[in-house]
Amino acid sequence: KLLQLKAQLGGDDGKHQFVLKTAKETLTGKYGEDSKLIYDLKDQGGELLSLRYDLTVPFARYLAMNKITNIKRYHIAKVYRRDNPAMTRGRYREFYQCDFDIAGQYDAMIPDAECLKIVHEILSELDLGDFRIKVNDRRILDGMFAVCGVPDDKFRTICSTVDKLDKLPWEEVKKEMVNEKGLSEEAADQIGEYVSMQGGMDLAERLLQDQKMSQSKQACAGLSDIKLLFSYLQLFQVTDKVVFDLSLARGLDYYTGIIYEAVLTQAGVAPVTTDAQNGAPSEESVSVGSVAGGGRYDGLVGMFDPKGRKVPCVGVSIGIERVFSIMEQKAEASAEKVRTTEVQVMVASAQKNLLEEKLKLITELWNAGIKAEVMYKKNPKLLSQLQHCEESGIPLVAILGEQELKDGVVKLRVVATREEDDLRRTFQDNRYWTLV
Amino acid sequence: KLLQLKAQLGGDDGKHQFVLKTAKETLTGKYGEDSKLIYDLKDQGGELLSLRYDLTVPFARYLAMNKITNIKRYHIAKVYRRDNPAMTRGRYREFYQCDFDIAGQYDAMIPDAECLKIVHEILSELDLGDFRIKVNDRRILDGMFAVCGVPDDKFRTICSTVDKLDKLPWEEVKKEMVNEKGLSEEAADQIGEYVSMQGGMDLAERLLQDQKMSQSKQACAGLSDIKLLFSYLQLFQVTDKVVFDLSLARGLDYYTGIIYEAVLTQAGVAPVTTDAQNGAPSEESVSVGSVAGGGRYDGLVGMFDPKGRKVPCVGVSIGIERVFSIMEQKAEASAEKVRTTEVQVMVASAQKNLLEEKLKLITELWNAGIKAEVMYKKNPKLLSQLQHCEESGIPLVAILGEQELKDGVVKLRVVATREEDDLRRTFQDNRYWTLV
Numbered sequence: 001k002l003l004q005l006k007a008q009l010g011g012d013d014g015k016h017q018f019v020l021k022t023a024k025e026t027l028t029g030k031y032g033e034d035s036k037l038i039y040d041l042k043d044q045g046g047e048l049l050s051l052r053y054d055l056t057v058p059f060a061r062y063l064a065m066n067k068i069t070n071i072k073r074y075h076i077a078k079v080y081r082r083d084n085p086a087m088t089r090g091r092y093r094e095f096y097q098c099d100f101d102i103a104g105q106y107d108a109m110i111p112d113a114e115c116l117k118i119v120h121e122i123l124s125e126l127d128l129g130d131f132r133i134k135v136n137d138r139r140i141l142d143g144m145f146a147v148c149g150v151p152d153d154k155f156r157t158i159c160s161t162v163d164k165l166d167k168l169p170w171e172e173v174k175k176e177m178v179n180e181k182g183l184s185e186e187a188a189d190q191i192g193e194y195v196s197m198q199g200g201m202d203l204a205e206r207l208l209q210d211q212k213m214s215q216s217k218q219a220c221a222g223l224s225d226i227k228l229l230f231s232y233l234q235l236f237q238v239t240d241k242v243v244f245d246l247s248l249a250r251g252l253d254y255y256t257g258i259i260y261e262a263v264l265t266q267a268g269v270a271p272v273t274t275d276a277q278n279g280a281p282s283e284e285s286v287s288v289g290s291v292a293g294g295g296r297y298d299g300l301v302g303m304f305d306p307k308g309r310k311v312p313c314v315g316v317s318i319g320i321e322r323v324f325s326i327m328e329q330k331a332e333a334s335a336e337k338v339r340t341t342e343v344q345v346m347v348a349s350a351q352k353n354l355l356e357e358k359l360k361l362i363t364e365l366w367n368a369g370i371k372a373e374v375m376y377k378k379n380p381k382l383l384s385q386l387q388h389c390e391e392s393g394i395p396l397v398a399i400l401g402e403q404e405l406k407d408g409v410v411k412l413r414v415v416a417t418r419e420e421d422d423l424r425r426t427f428q429d430n431r432y433w434t435l436v
Numbered sequence: 437k438l439l440q441l442k443a444q445l446g447g448d449d450g451k452h453q454f455v456l457k458t459a460k461e462t463l464t465g466k467y468g469e470d471s472k473l474i475y476d477l478k479d480q481g482g483e484l485l486s487l488r489y490d491l492t493v494p495f496a497r498y499l500a501m502n503k504i505t506n507i508k509r510y511h512i513a514k515v516y517r518r519d520n521p522a523m524t525r526g527r528y529r530e531f532y533q534c535d536f537d538i539a540g541q542y543d544a545m546i547p548d549a550e551c552l553k554i555v556h557e558i559l560s561e562l563d564l565g566d567f568r569i570k571v572n573d574r575r576i577l578d579g580m581f582a583v584c585g586v587p588d589d590k591f592r593t594i595c596s597t598v599d600k601l602d603k604l605p606w607e608e609v610k611k612e613m614v615n616e617k618g619l620s621e622e623a624a625d626q627i628g629e630y631v632s633m634q635g636g637m638d639l640a641e642r643l644l645q646d647q648k649m650s651q652s653k654q655a656c657a658g659l660s661d662i663k664l665l666f667s668y669l670q671l672f673q674v675t676d677k678v679v680f681d682l683s684l685a686r687g688l689d690y691y692t693g694i695i696y697e698a699v700l701t702q703a704g705v706a707p708v709t710t711d712a713q714n715g716a717p718s719e720e721s722v723s724v725g726s727v728a729g730g731g732r733y734d735g736l737v738g739m740f741d742p743k744g745r746k747v748p749c750v751g752v753s754i755g756i757e758r759v760f761s762i763m764e765q766k767a768e769a770s771a772e773k774v775r776t777t778e779v780q781v782m783v784a785s786a787q788k789n790l791l792e793e794k795l796k797l798i799t800e801l802w803n804a805g806i807k808a809e810v811m812y813k814k815n816p817k818l819l820s821q822l823q824h825c826e827e828s829g830i831p832l833v834a835i836l837g838e839q840e841l842k843d844g845v846v847k848l849r850v851v852a853t854r855e856e857d858d859l860r861r862t863f864q865d866n867r868y869w870t871l872v
Binding site: 102104106107110111113114117121231232235236237355356359360363366367374376377378 | 538540542543546547549550553557668671672673791792795796799802803810812813814
């Protein structure tokens with residue numbers, strides 16, 4: 001089926017495709033156990049179509065179809081998931097994602113470190129409170145599973161169970177491994193020991209000496225890269241927030257190397273939500289959960305290329321709607337007013353029949369590059385004009401009256417302080433206003 | 437069916453809707469003969485769903501569902517049409533639209549004039565060449581049809597035929613009216629006289645005195661508003677580009693008052709395309725066609741409100757993909773290089789083993805808010821670093837070497853002129869660089 005798809009894609013010239021259809025086949029086999037969240041649709045021709053689940057798979061397909069081997073780009077767009085929405089935490093079925101990816105054959109860990117630097121910069125600049133960026137490597141997880149005695153065909157499903165450690169206690173996770181997934185208790189206990197480990201470059205060094213872990217070539221490759229990564233992160237001055245955490249698994253199948261996830265750690269930012277099933281406060285009341293995540297996916301582009309040519313990629317996805325909902329909550333909590341307009345000045349009048357003069361003035365202001373607004377009424381009351389400014393946070397009012405028109409000036413009023421000054425309507429020294 | 441839908445919408449609380457589904461019913465009866473272009477889909481539950489055709493109907497539905505009676509907003513997003521794509525002219529089946537709308541009960545023609553001012557400003561600023569904004573009014577068209585003897589039930593279909601006047605000569609349009617739509621030749625000829633008229637406020641005044649036209653109350657209301665509109669457009673200083681044109685019809689059913697459309701008039705901007713049917717150069721080789729359009733739609737919000745409450749609206753839609761394709765063609769024609777990155781400086785080195793030092797420097801630059809890039813290689817060649825700058829238009833290179841490191845400086849090179857200066861790496865007076 002995939003071969004059929006590849007042949008089909010190969011026949012298409014990317015430039016002459018009119019509609020990029022997200023066919024169900026395109027998405028199948030990329031998301032592991034999350035596949036059930038894909039929205040399926042049918043188009044008029046009876047083809048099976050789906051809404052895109054993330055921006056990563058479409059990005060990989062775009063690279064393959066257009067034979068792009070080097071690119072660095074960001075992309076903000078909507079994705080769709082048949083998940084249980086949680087409005088208060090900014091989780092919807094249709095939501096925006098913001099992705100940043102670096103594609104190309106480069107030296108190890110340099111673009112990976114830049115992705116983490118970017119996450120660090122965004123979360124610091126947005127001032128969302130304290131955060132941690134957990135880092136792990138798919139190869140370390142696979143190596144760990146191997147040396148702990150997990151059968152090869154159970155790696156993915158055990159990995160999904162490990163992924164639940166951010167929501168469930170170890171005992172629950174272990175129960176799922178043993179009772180549901182049929183893992184031996186011994187193997188589960190060995191995994192349990194590893195996944196409780198957190199640290200930095202030192203932990204990677206220690207695990208490289210670990211008797212069991214060092215038996216896996218895969219794990220050693222991953223651990224060496226973690227060391228290299230941390231050396232670059234030191235130069236980027238971001239190691240204060242980055243933790244090498246062996247419990248980080250991330251559910252998606254397409255990761256091949258480094259993986260990471262950023263979580264806000266400050267309590268009390270998110271509203272206290274309760275677990276729907278037992279009414280008890282859930283984990284979410286302490287941690288608001290993941291706000292960014294990503295990793296390396298070196299095999300994905302090749303799956304869409306007719307000749308299987310690989311383009312190594314690493315990227316990060318910012319959950320901007322979650323970030324926005326946290327920012328909104330913070331703004332509400334601080335009674336800080338969020339402006340919904342950038343208008344700098346309102347053109348107003350106290351007297352009647354001045355619409356024409358107001359439209360003349362606003363034209364001058366617009367032509368001078370000043371953001372201005374006027375009420376769409378012939379004779380609005382001055383009070384309603386001033387109220388509108390207060391409601392929408394417009395800081396200045398330019399008031400016109402018969403006297404001002406006679407004098408060739410405008411009364412400029414600061415809404416907050418009610419200070420007023422007469423200003424001359426002339427363009428001088430690159431400024432529109434001049435004090436009389 | 438519509439009543440059912442309304443009841444259903446009324447039961448929904450806008451705030452708790454998780455997915456705004458564009459059900460086929462939602463879109464039906466809004467687009468007149470264009471309805472055939474709507475993309476239909478089926479979701480997993482078997483509901484009939486469609487992709488949105490424009491941003492206006494979803495906007496109206498949003499206002500009704502959230503009981504919003506006053507808003508001014510812009511919106512850039514994708515819409516879908518089962519139309520014949522024309523790549524060279526920037527026409528696709530999936531494309532971005534950029535809409536600006538003003539909703540609310542206001543005094544006549546003030547928000548309408550602001551919409552035209554905005555179209556004028558956008559097209560002037562983008563420097564796309566000369567343009568015209570054609571203006572007409574749905575009520576003038578309907579009044580004209582009435583006084584020319586068009587039966588009531590043929591208004592819409594005759595209006596669609598008039599809409600083809602921007603692509604077909606009058607003779608063809610008349611033929612369609614008479615042969616296909618069964619209009620009398622006499623009525624068609626009378627329409628033909630009116631739709632050849634173009635002018636400004638003077639034309640509106642003349643038609644208000646026109647023996648036939650003045651018999652229609654509707655037409656007179658429209659003509660008076662055109663007069664008022666032009667008086668505001670004079671104050672906004674945009675009458676140089678606006679034409680009152682009785683042949684402008686616009687196909688969509690939802691317009692109730694003023695309608696307008698902006699066309700670029702400069703020949704030679706678009707590539708010469710040929711008509712697929714006869715191989716002759718089509719109209720499009722002279723005019724690139726419409727790049728913006730809109731009008732007043734006072735009834736649309738009420739159709740989605742359970743109690744039928746109306747919110748008058750006026751808006752404009754910018755065809756940004758067409759605009760972009762024209763800008764790209766202009767850039768290509770002028771051999772002007774379009775930068776795809778905003779990077780100001782590339783961190784480079786001529787010597788080997790300086791990756792760590794380069795990462796330290798780029799961290800300093802990033803922390804100082806300077807847009808910087810480094811190659812993701814341990815030891816790239818200086819030539820390939822400089823070539824990358826030339827290809828992507830990066831204006832500056834910061835070159836590090838053993839000597840520079842010893843002296844605590846960076847060699848800053850201007851790519852275009854190859855001038856070089858040694859700069860000290862210190863933060864002083866809000867500037868990162870200091871000349872040695």
